[in-house]
Amino acid sequence: MWQLSTKGRYGTRIMYQLAMKYGNGPMLLKEIAANENLPLKYLEHIIPILKKHKLVISTRGPQGGYQLFKDPKDISIKMIIEALEGDIAPTSCVESPQVCEKNTTCKSRKIWAIVDEKIKETLKNITLHDMIEDNMENSLCKNIVL
Amino acid sequence: MWQLSTKGRYGTRIMYQLAMKYGNGPMLLKEIAANENLPLKYLEHIIPILKKHKLVISTRGPQGGYQLFKDPKDISIKMIIEALEGDIAPTSCVESPQVCEKNTTCKSRKIWAIVDEKIKETLKNITLHDMIEDNMENSLCKNIVL
DNA sequence: TTTAATTCCTACCATTTTGATAGGGAATAT
DNA sequence: ATATTCCCTATCAAAATGGTAGGAATTAAA
Numbered sequence: 001m002w003q004l005s006t007k008g009r010y011g012t013r014i015m016y017q018l019a020m021k022y023g024n025g026p027m028l029l030k031e032i033a034a035n036e037n038l039p040l041k042y043l044e045h046i047i048p049i050l051k052k053h054k055l056v057i058s059t060r061g062p063q064g065g066y067q068l069f070k071d072p073k074d075i076s077i078k079m080i081i082e083a084l085e086g087d088i089a090p091t092s093c094v095e096s097p098q099v100c101e102k103n104t105t106c107k108s109r110k111i112w113a114i115v116d117e118k119i120k121e122t123l124k125n126i127t128l129h130d131m132i133e134d135n136m137e138n139s140l141c142k143n144i145v146l
Numbered sequence: 147m148w149q150l151s152t153k154g155r156y157g158t159r160i161m162y163q164l165a166m167k168y169g170n171g172p173m174l175l176k177e178i179a180a181n182e183n184l185p186l187k188y189l190e191h192i193i194p195i196l197k198k199h200k201l202v203i204s205t206r207g208p209q210g211g212y213q214l215f216k217d218p219k220d221i222s223i224k225m226i227i228e229a230l231e232g233d234i235a236p237t238s239c240v241e242s243p244q245v246c247e248k249n250t251t252c253k254s255r256k257i258w259a260i261v262d263e264k265i266k267e268t269l270k271n272i273t274l275h276d277m278i279e280d281n282m283e284n285s286l287c288k289n290i291v292l
Numbered sequence: 293t294t295t296a297a298t299t300c301c302t303a304c305c306a307t308t309t310t311g312a313t314a315g316g317g318a319a320t321a322t
Numbered sequence: 323a324t325a326t327t328c329c330c331t332a333t334c335a336a337a338a339t340g341g342t343a344g345g346a347a348t349t350a351a352a
Binding site for chain 3: 005006007039041045059062064
């Protein structure tokens with residue numbers, strides 16, 4: 001099955017928890033793990049990636065924890081998934097044409113490029129704010145291109 | 147990176163080769179492997195899956211080989227990918243809600259369900275015939291739902 | 293009826309990825 | 323000081339990935 005890894009899935013849930021607490025100071029990773037019923041020690045591997053990509057910031061010591069780096073309205077699911085899963089694309093040739101010499105004519109590549117575009121368009125148009133407001137479908141109507 | 151496996155990618159290329167020879171008798175797997183520059187012995191693992199899903203038929207012995215089970219116009223990329231990768235969905239909870247008790251309210255699941263729908267809509271509307279005719283983009287306009 | 297061509301089946305395997313657990317170090321608010 | 327919290331590195335079992343290998347079964351054609 002063509003499935004996202006736990007990095008992408010758990011990471012999205014981390015970001016959702018942080019988005020719900022946005023503006024109210026740091027949130028403990030322990031708390032996130034408890035709310036989402038996920039292993040704390042494993043989340044400790046995932047959240048540094050989000051930090052590296054400037055999606056969250058951390059505060060150490062007592063009263064510390066994690067917060068979103070910016071407003072939930074300015075963080076798309078695409079940013080989250082690309083941070084955690086790397087460049088998302090059905091095949092590597094879509095993003096890196098040089099991996100295959102047939103890239104200009106390959107009919108398969110053309111399909112994967114179209115799929116890739118659809119996925120990115122979709123993920124780009126859903127923000128953490130949409131997620132909180134449960135406004136995911138509507139948000140997709142913003143940038144329809146015909 | 148969130149990528150299709152070689153099953154899905156090589157399998158699509160197998161089907162493309164067969165589509166190009168549709169109506170002209172069986173094609174050797176050896177020939178497909180050569181045309182696509184893929185390891186024959188590995189394709190021997192992939193093609194039985196396509197056969198099981200009634201996408202190709204085989205003829206044994208000399209003058210044998212493989213042919214498409216039906217017209218390229220009646221085979222979508224979705225059929226091919228689902229045969230080879232299993233149910234495609236960003237998360238298993240999209241197809242199998244019972245894997246998570248939060249399924250009715252989960253905001254993450256809602257996102258993956260939307261992405262899933264977009265991917266399937268896209269793959270459903272590209273056929274092997276479109277691929278041969280290099281008509282992939284146009285074929286996507288058929289079933290637009292606003 | 294032999295032979296050669298071809299698919300079909302099973303076993304095996306090396307490497308990488310996945311999904312963690314564990315232990316302790318560093319920073320800091322109180 | 324101390325407790326709290328993030329941070330870093332190591333380790334690991336299990337599964338998935340991407341093959342290779344060898345030969346059995348089927349069958350068209352010589």
